[in-house]
Amino acid sequence: MSDSTEDPEKTPSTTEAxxxxxxxxxxxxxxRTAAISIFSVLLLVVGLLQAxxxxxxxxxxxxxxxxxVFVLLGLILVSIGLWSWRSEPS
Structure with a gap:
């Protein structure tokens, strides 16, 4: 097991800021997660109604x-999700 002092991300925050x-x-x-999930479910519902x-x-x-068209929309949705999660500030 690693010590929590070695990983600065796991140390508790002390100040209000x-x-x-x-x-x-x-x-x-x-x-971000909620938006991608909502659009994924909407795309799935529309696809099932279309089918x-x-x-x-x-x-x-x-x-x-x-x-x-549905595959293209799905790929766009996945790429937006991946882009937004990678651009998250460290």
């Missing part, structure tokens, strides 16, 4: 073209 900064970082991370034929959102093509 440090606690506020840590709270902001955690809140931003939660907002069952309840809705027809993309009138420009049948079959594979519609699913390529």
């Amino acid at each position: 440090e606690q506020r900064e840590e709270g902001e970082v955690v809140a931003k991370g939660l907002i 069952t034929g309840y809705v027809d959102l993309f009138p420009f093509g049948e079959g594979i073209i519609q699913w390529l």
